[in-house]
Amino acid sequence: AQSVSQHNHHVILSEAASLELGCNYSYGGTVNLFWYVQYPGQHLQLLLKYFSGDPLVKGIKGFEAEFIKSKFSFNLRKPSVQWSDTAEYFCAVNKGNTDKLIFGTGTRLQVFP
Amino acid sequence: DAGITQSPRYKITETGRQVTLMCHQTWSHSYMFWYRQDLGHGLRLIYYSAAADITDKGEVPDGYVVSRSKTENFPLTLESATRSQTSVYFCASSPDRSSYEQYFGPGTRLTVT
Numbered sequence: 001a002q003s004v005s006q007h008n009h010h011v012i013l014s015e016a017a018s019l020e021l022g023c024n025y026s027y028g029g030t031v032n033l034f035w036y037v038q039y040p041g042q043h044l045q046l047l048l049k050y051f052s053g054d055p056l057v058k059g060i061k062g063f064e065a066e067f068i069k070s071k072f073s074f075n076l077r078k079p080s081v082q083w084s085d086t087a088e089y090f091c092a093v094n095k096g097n098t099d100k101l102i103f104g105t106g107t108r109l110q111v112f113p
Numbered sequence: 114d115a116g117i118t119q120s121p122r123y124k125i126t127e128t129g130r131q132v133t134l135m136c137h138q139t140w141s142h143s144y145m146f147w148y149r150q151d152l153g154h155g156l157r158l159i160y161y162s163a164a165a166d167i168t169d170k171g172e173v174p175d176g177y178v179v180s181r182s183k184t185e186n187f188p189l190t191l192e193s194a195t196r197s198q199t200s201v202y203f204c205a206s207s208p209d210r211s212s213y214e215q216y217f218g219p220g221t222r223l224t225v226t
Contacts, residue, residue, distance in 0.1 A: 006155075032213050043203065044156075044217040051213075090155060094213045099144065099163060100171065101215060105155035 004093050006104035013081050013111050021076040021107050023065075023091030030096030033074040035065055038088045038106075047089070050074065061085070086111045116140065119204050119218040127226055132191045134221050136204030144207040145187040146215060147171075147179065149200040156203065162187055194225045 003026040013019060025031065035047040048059025055067040065076045074091060091104040117138040126132050136145065143164050148156040148171075158171030160179040168179050176198060178190045191198055201222050205215040 034214070036217075043219045044205075046214055046216075049214060099169075100146075100158055100161060101213065102158075103148075103156040105153060 004091055004102050004104040006089075006091055006107050008107045009105070010108045011110070013109070015083055015111055015113050016080050017111075019076070019078040019081045019085070019109070021089055021091075021109070023074045023076065023104060025072050025074070025093045025102075027095065028072075032094040032096060033065070033067060034092040034094070034101065035059065035063070035074075035076050036090045036092060036103075038090065040087065044090065047076070081109075081111045083111050083113050085109060117204060117206055117216055117218040119202075119221050121221060122219065123222050125224045125226060126194050128195060129193050132194050132223065134189045134191075134202055134204075134223070136187045136189070136218060138185055138187075138204075138206045138216075138218075140206060140208070140216075141184055142206035142208045142216070143184070144209070144215075145181065146205040146207070147177075147187070147189045148203045148205065149173065149198075150203060150220070151200050159189065159202075191223075194223075196225050199223060199225045 005024045007022050033050040036044045037047045038044045048057050050057045050067045058064045063078050089107045092101040120135045146161040147159040150156050157173045162168045162181040165184050201220050203220045204218040207215045
């Protein structure tokens with residue numbers, strides 16, 4: 001069965017700290033990879049996506065993610081977090097020949113000033 | 114541009130009652146999805162639809178019914194609500210299969226007492 005793992009369930013950082021959130025998936029073949037963000041009280045929004053090409057993907061608000069095929073990973077990074085980055089972050093994977101996204105369980109990020 | 118809307122935003126119902134959650138999108142997207150979000154489980158797909166009159170089960174379809182008579186609407190019905198269906202429900206849409214990116218509604222918080 002497809003699975004997407006986010007090992008960090010809750011991350012607490014101070015402003016200006018660097019962030020890396022892990023995402024691993026469990027199957028091979030062609031995949032399309034996404035990170036979504038859910039700010040408190042809001043709906044999910046796309047942060048960035050990877051379909052093909054350069055494995056280092058840049059998204060909105062200074063976020064980036066690196067696809068490492070050999071490690072089945074798509075980790076999210078930001079060099080310097082802000083208080084406004086407090087949110088829940090979801091990794092999602094689409095296997096290339098299906099219609100569906102499989103979401104990880106999410107990582108709650110709290111950033112303190 | 115209304116995008117994707119859900120109604121009601123909050124609902125409290127009793128065990129055994131039928132409840133319908135509405136989802137409407139103004140983009141004419143082909144694909145629509147229903148997810149439930151629960152602590153520790155992230156987002157789980159309930160049902161999805163590739164086009165009007167085409168629906169398919171997701172990961173957790175039991176106890177739910179969907180229909181899609183018009184492209185823009187995708188209602189989700191709980192035929193006989195149970196406490197385990199207390200959750201936040203998100204509707205999403207996607208323009209076509211090649212995009213895979215999904216756009217989410219604001220969610221409906223359902224409590225079954």
